[in-house]
Amino acid sequence: MTAALALGDDALVLSHRLGEWAGHAPVLEEEVALANIALDLLGQARTLLSLVGDEDELAYRREERAFRNLQLVEQPNGDFAHTIARQLYFSTYQLLLYGQLASGDSAFAALAAKAVKEVAYHQDHAEQWTLRLGDGTTESHERMQRACDALWRFTGEMFHPVEGLDVDREALRSAWLESVTGVLHRATLTVPDTPDTGAWSAGAGRQGLHTEAFGRMLAEMQHLHRSHPGASW
Amino acid sequence: MTAGTAETAAASTHQARFDASVAADERIEPRDWMPDDYRASLIRQMAQHAHSEIIGMQPEANWITRAPSLRRKAILMAKVQDEAGHGLYLYSATETLGASRDELLDKLHSGRQKYSSIFNYPTLSWADVGAIGWLVDGAAITNQVPLCRCSYGPYARAMVRICKEESFHQRQGYELLLALSRGTPAQHEMAQDAVDRWWWPSLMMFGPPDDASAHSAQSMAWKIKRHSNDELRQRFVDICVPQAEALGLTLPDPDLRWNEERGHHDFGAIDWDEFRQVLKGNGPCNEQRIRQRRRAHEEGSWVREAAAAYAAKASGGPGAPHETAAPDGSGTVPDGARVEATA
Numbered sequence: 001m002t003a004a005l006a007l008g009d010d011a012l013v014l015s016h017r018l019g020e021w022a023g024h025a026p027v028l029e030e031e032v033a034l035a036n037i038a039l040d041l042l043g044q045a046r047t048l049l050s051l052v053g054d055e056d057e058l059a060y061r062r063e064e065r066a067f068r069n070l071q072l073v074e075q076p077n078g079d080f081a082h083t084i085a086r087q088l089y090f091s092t093y094q095l096l097l098y099g100q101l102a103s104g105d106s107a108f109a110a111l112a113a114k115a116v117k118e119v120a121y122h123q124d125h126a127e128q129w130t131l132r133l134g135d136g137t138t139e140s141h142e143r144m145q146r147a148c149d150a151l152w153r154f155t156g157e158m159f160h161p162v163e164g165l166d167v168d169r170e171a172l173r174s175a176w177l178e179s180v181t182g183v184l185h186r187a188t189l190t191v192p193d194t195p196d197t198g199a200w201s202a203g204a205g206r207q208g209l210h211t212e213a214f215g216r217m218l219a220e221m222q223h224l225h226r227s228h229p230g231a232s233w
Numbered sequence: 234m235t236a237g238t239a240e241t242a243a244a245s246t247h248q249a250r251f252d253a254s255v256a257a258d259e260r261i262e263p264r265d266w267m268p269d270d271y272r273a274s275l276i277r278q279m280a281q282h283a284h285s286e287i288i289g290m291q292p293e294a295n296w297i298t299r300a301p302s303l304r305r306k307a308i309l310m311a312k313v314q315d316e317a318g319h320g321l322y323l324y325s326a327t328e329t330l331g332a333s334r335d336e337l338l339d340k341l342h343s344g345r346q347k348y349s350s351i352f353n354y355p356t357l358s359w360a361d362v363g364a365i366g367w368l369v370d371g372a373a374i375t376n377q378v379p380l381c382r383c384s385y386g387p388y389a390r391a392m393v394r395i396c397k398e399e400s401f402h403q404r405q406g407y408e409l410l411l412a413l414s415r416g417t418p419a420q421h422e423m424a425q426d427a428v429d430r431w432w433w434p435s436l437m438m439f440g441p442p443d444d445a446s447a448h449s450a451q452s453m454a455w456k457i458k459r460h461s462n463d464e465l466r467q468r469f470v471d472i473c474v475p476q477a478e479a480l481g482l483t484l485p486d487p488d489l490r491w492n493e494e495r496g497h498h499d500f501g502a503i504d505w506d507e508f509r510q511v512l513k514g515n516g517p518c519n520e521q522r523i524r525q526r527r528r529a530h531e532e533g534s535w536v537r538e539a540a541a542a543y544a545a546k547a548s549g550g551p552g553a554p555h556e557t558a559a560p561d562g563s564g565t566v567p568d569g570a571r572v573e574a575t576a
Binding site: 012016019020022023024025026027028029030031032035036038039042043045046049055056059060079080131132133135136137139140143220221223224225228230231232233 | 287290291294297298299300301302303304305306307310311313314317318320321324359409412413416417419420525528529530532533534535536537538539540541542543544546
């Protein structure tokens with residue numbers, strides 16, 4: 001079931017990245033918020049991966065080339081602005097996607113109905129921070145603009161077809177663009193005018209073609225589990 | 234009657250009322266009169282308690298990205314999140330005494346206030362996450378349950394909430410160790426090694442022996458503290474011995490044995506020299522823990538400045554209240570409410 005794997009991997013990988021923030025956030029409230037979002041995503045990942053097989057087998061025993069997540073979610077955290085830009089792009093996508101799925105009758109309807117409530121909170125968190133950083137100080141504005149520009153090229157991949165995912169992709173794309181554009185404008189930021197996808201990254205993550213940082217992330221994530229084959233934890 | 238004697242008379246009335254409240258086991262609340270020393274002592278203890286929650290995130294967060302199953306990863310993330318929340322409750326409670334969170338964090342970062350010695354030990358294997366849950370949280374609970382009856386209301390109420398969550402963490406830590414102990418030989422060995430390394434530092438969490446504890450007598454008279462360090466330490470040892478047996482793990486103390494006459498376990502001598510060294514900043518991770526905390530704070534300064542600038546713009550002037558403000562720690566959003574909303 002490719003769709004469950006794709007959506008499950010998105011949530012798993014982004015959850016892991018957010019987990020890396022623990023103990024490093026700029027303010028205590030964000031320690032709580034980022035961990036909270038990471039936990040929601042991990043919960044979604046576990047449900048989705050369990051539709052495909054054993055969650056731990058899938059998370060810890062697959063090689064890089066077998067992961068189906070978007071390249072966007074595997075991008076390193078960077079500074080807080082990069083993390084927020086990644087959250088804004090992805091949570092807006094998830095909110096719209098789960099919104100569509102929740103109202104349909106696919107295998108994901110029940111899961112989407114639950115997840116959409118969590119994701120609305122994630123999107124709000126990302127939006128509020130985009131506004132604060134974009135319309136905060138000169139430094140925060142510049143950092144937020146750089147982050148939005150740097151991650152823009154990974155956004156087109158969200159609208160490529162995924163086997164087993166029955167959604168109106170054009171509607172998804174235009175709603176996403178409208179929402180993100182609105183937030184960026186209100187944050188006094190410029191919507192990047194560069195391509196939203198490159199020749200290499202067009203749908204690449206969904207095909208198991210990832211960026212270089214991803215292999216290192218998996219090495220850390222899987223190391224202990226792989227060191228004790230057959231053990232239970 | 235001169236002004237001076239009137240003041241003295243008023244002060245002694247205040248003092249008498251305070252003493253009567255403490256004697257009657259009533260709660261002292263933020264707006265009540267309290268002796269300056271009582272206030273200062275509480276600020277010190279509560280701030281250090283808050284700092285311990287925040288620094289205590291680090292040794293466990295060290296394993297979030299390497300947790301060996303998704304279930305364990307979720308449990309660990311939730312735990313580290315709870316610790317940040319506990320830090321927030323405790324800073325809020327301390328602020329009721331007139332200290333600000335920024336000022337307290339500054340004291341932590343500059344080494345003028347301490348945090349629990351235990352967090353200066355490294356987490357070297359996955360089993361350490363379980364040992365921290367079982368032993369470190371267990372010791373913390375033994376220390377903190379009596380604080381639920383402490384004379385200062387906001388502290389006592391914070392402890393009620395914190396102890397509930399800590400008990401849950403402790404059970405999860407115990408269960409993690411049990412899974413390892415009953416797992417493969419390599420997992421069992423990992424669990425034993427972790428217990429060997431965390432046992433003595435956990436006993437040190439109760440503080441110096443009673444005859445060398447600087448603040449104890451006064452804290453007990455004020456009913457901030459209810460039991461002596463040695464009493465609590467003994468209670469903890471007596472609880473842990475049967476738990477270790479049930480785990481199938483041993484405690485690294487050849488002198489540990491049941492004393493029929495005392496009705497308690499005797500145990501070996503604690504290495505107080507190591508304890509003093511760790512408190513002085515010479516433990517294995519002191520430097521690293523503070524460096525990471527300072528770096529997070531410094532690298533986050535532009536974010537806090539942005540939030541403050543945005544809040545000021547949104548409300549039409551600097552310092553005006555704004556409903557989404559205060560990620561800068563200025564406290565205009567009640568911390569407890571926020572933590573509750575995201576828990």
